[in-house]
Structure formats: C-alpha cells, structure tokens
Amino acid sequence: MTISMYQASVPTFIRMLDNLAAILEKAAAHAEAKKIDPSVLLASRLYPDMFPLTKQVQVACDFAKGTVARLAGQEPPKYDDNETTIEALKARIAKTVDYVQGFQAAQFAGAEERDVQMKIRDQTLTFKGLSYLAHMALPNFFFHATTAYDILRHNGVEIGKRHFMGNP
Amino acid sequence: MTISMYQASVPTFIRMLDNLAAILEKAAAHAEAKKIDPSVLLASRLYPDMFPLTKQVQVACDFAKGTVARLAGQEPPKYDDNETTIEALKARIAKTVDYVQGFQAAQFAGAEERDVQMKIRDQTLTFKGLSYLAHMALPNFFFHATTAYDILRHNGVEIGKRHFMGNP
Numbered sequence: 001m002t003i004s005m006y007q008a009s010v011p012t013f014i015r016m017l018d019n020l021a022a023i024l025e026k027a028a029a030h031a032e033a034k035k036i037d038p039s040v041l042l043a044s045r046l047y048p049d050m051f052p053l054t055k056q057v058q059v060a061c062d063f064a065k066g067t068v069a070r071l072a073g074q075e076p077p078k079y080d081d082n083e084t085t086i087e088a089l090k091a092r093i094a095k096t097v098d099y100v101q102g103f104q105a106a107q108f109a110g111a112e113e114r115d116v117q118m119k120i121r122d123q124t125l126t127f128k129g130l131s132y133l134a135h136m137a138l139p140n141f142f143f144h145a146t147t148a149y150d151i152l153r154h155n156g157v158e159i160g161k162r163h164f165m166g167n168p
Numbered sequence: 169m170t171i172s173m174y175q176a177s178v179p180t181f182i183r184m185l186d187n188l189a190a191i192l193e194k195a196a197a198h199a200e201a202k203k204i205d206p207s208v209l210l211a212s213r214l215y216p217d218m219f220p221l222t223k224q225v226q227v228a229c230d231f232a233k234g235t236v237a238r239l240a241g242q243e244p245p246k247y248d249d250n251e252t253t254i255e256a257l258k259a260r261i262a263k264t265v266d267y268v269q270g271f272q273a274a275q276f277a278g279a280e281e282r283d284v285q286m287k288i289r290d291q292t293l294t295f296k297g298l299s300y301l302a303h304m305a306l307p308n309f310f311f312h313a314t315t316a317y318d319i320l321r322h323n324g325v326e327i328g329k330r331h332f333m334g335n336p
Contacts, residue, residue, distance in 0.1 A: 002170035012302045046322040134180045142310030154214040
C-alpha cells in the first residue's frame with residue numbers, strides 16, 4: 001500500500017512541463033496579437049534581482065532532469081542555457097520531457113534511500129532520495145514553474161490556473 | 169522499496185507552511201522598517217484578476233489541510249477566510265500545521281487508491297489518491313505558496329530562495 005519514487009516524481013514533472021510549454025505557446029500568441037516583442041517577455045522579472053522568464057524555464061527543466069537522473073543514480077546531462085526565443089524554450093522543455101520519459105520505474109528502485117548529492121554554488125548538499133524529492137526537488141521545480149507563470153500573468157498574458165494545472 | 173502517501177505529502181506541507189510563516193514574518197518586519205501599512209502588502213496582487221497575498225496564503229493552507237484530510241478519508245475542516253493582519257495569517261498557518269501534524273501515517277494506508285472528491289465551483293472532480301496528490305494537490309499548494317512569495321518579492325521584501333526553501 002505504497003507508491004514508488006518514480007510515481008512520486010516522473011508523472012508530476014511531465015505533466016507540469018507540458019503545461020509550461022502550453023503556457024509559453026499562449027505567451028507567443030499574445031505577443032504576436034499585441035505586437036509585443038517576445039524577447040521583452042523572456043527578459044521580464046518580478047523584481048530586478050530575480051531571474052527573468054527564460055531562466056525560470058531553464059531552471060524548472062534542470063530540476064526535472066536533475067531530479068530523475070539523481071534518483072536513478074545517474075549524472076544529469078548538461079543543457080546549454082542559450083535559448084533566446086519562446087520556440088527555443090519550448091524545444092528545451094520538449095527535450096527535457098523526452099529525457100524524463102526515458103526513465104523506467106525499475107531505475108528508481110531504492111531511490112528513497114539513495115544518497116543524492118547536489119551542488120549549489122560552492123556547497124555540496126547530500127540528501128537521502130526521499131528528503132531530496134520532498135524538500136528540494138519538488139519545491140524548486142514548482143517554484144520556477146509557478147514564477148514563470150506569474151511573470152507572464154503579471155505581463156498581461158491571458159492564461160489562468162487551468163493552464164497551469166493542465167487538465168487534471 | 170517504496171514510500172507511503174503520508175511521506176509524500178505531510179512533511180512537504182509542514183516544511184513549506186513553516187517557511188511561509190517565516191516569509192510573512194520577514195514581510196511584517198519589512199513593513200515596520202519601511203513604514204509601510206502591512207495591509208498594502210496583504211492586498212497586493214501580481215495582476216488585477218489574480219488573488220491578493222492574503223488569499224494566496226489562505227488557499228495554500230486549504231490545500232494542505234484539504235489534501236491530508238481527503239487522503240485519510242476525512243472531511244476537511246472549514247476555516248473562515250477572515251484574516252486581516254499578517255499575525256492572523258501566521259495564526260492560520262500555525263493552525264493548519266497543527267491539523268496536518270495531527271495525522272498518523274497509518275491513516276494514509278491505501279490512500280493512493282482511495283477515491284478523492286474535490287469540489288471546484290460547480291464541478292465535483294474525482295481522482296484516485298495518487299493522481300490527486302501528484303496532479304492537483306501538490307501543484308496547487310506550491311502554486312499558492314510560490315505566488316505569495318512572488319508577491320512579497322515584487323513588493324521589495326528582502327527575502328530570497330533560502331527563505332522559500334527553509335533549510336533543506
């Protein structure tokens with residue numbers, strides 16, 4: 001009567017990344033309709049020392065791919081942070097979804113007890129897999145996905161909670 | 169080699185709610201230092217048809233208590249949405265943490281397969297427990313917690329990701 005670490009992570013990442021791609025699609029349509037340069041949206045931030053939209057999406061992708069890799073005991077792949085268009089960000093999301101979907105549930109066997117290491121700036125943090133997922137990976141992933149949404153909403157893109165949630 | 173639905177939900181809610189209370193504490197200190205009426209922060213939104221800070225915190229609390237109640241097969245308690253101060257919001261969070269902490273892991277036995285119903289406006293949505301947690305409860309909870317943080321950041325409160333994450 002339990003769930004696997006795979007079930008607690010992979011479907012959540014895939015659904016949310018798909019929703020994020022759909023939100024970016026709406027942003028592209030909004031920019032075109034309103035004759036807004038899409039790069040203005042990509043560079044938008046909620047505060048000067050917060051990440052802009054582009055970086056929010058990149059980091060959300062990185063937490064998705066990094067989490068599944070680490071829980072499966074693999075080294076996460078590095079993606080260059082070189083996206084300058086909404087299309088390119090959507091492609092990065094698609095590449096991330098492909099990567100996440102490539103994992104099998106069996107690769108997550110014992111992941112809840114696996115030692116997971118994560119470098120943040122100069123620090124190396126070590127977690128057990130479950131603690132990593134519950135207190136680092138999911139909060140960060142949702143943080144960046146939500147802030148991407150919030151930036152677009154703040155800029156008047158006509159999206160709503162249903163786009164963030166997808167069709168649950 | 170699996171985890172329980174309790175492990176996949178209760179500790180995450182408690183950690184994040186505690187972090188949210190600490191963020192509100194920082195907001196209160198900021199308002200006092202800058203001679204800002206705290207009610208201005210509480211009424212702030214990222215866009216005119218988004219929820220203000222107060223409602224973001226209320227809804228985050230409601231997803232935490234509603235999720236654990238539903239996963240345990242109970243009816244969630246109703247809290248009045250009557251908070252008008254930062255102190256009152258912190259008290260609501262504390263009440264929610266107490267409620268969530270009151271559950272025992274055994275009450276979540278079989279929760280992944282339990283039919284969970286949730287009313288949203290006129291609709292009643294029905295999920296299996298796992299799908300409810302992964303695709304409805306956690307995304308919504310993190311959405312509102314993150315947007316609360318984003319509203320305060322956007323208003324210049326000096327908080328950072330470390331306050332959102334707590335001390336993982």
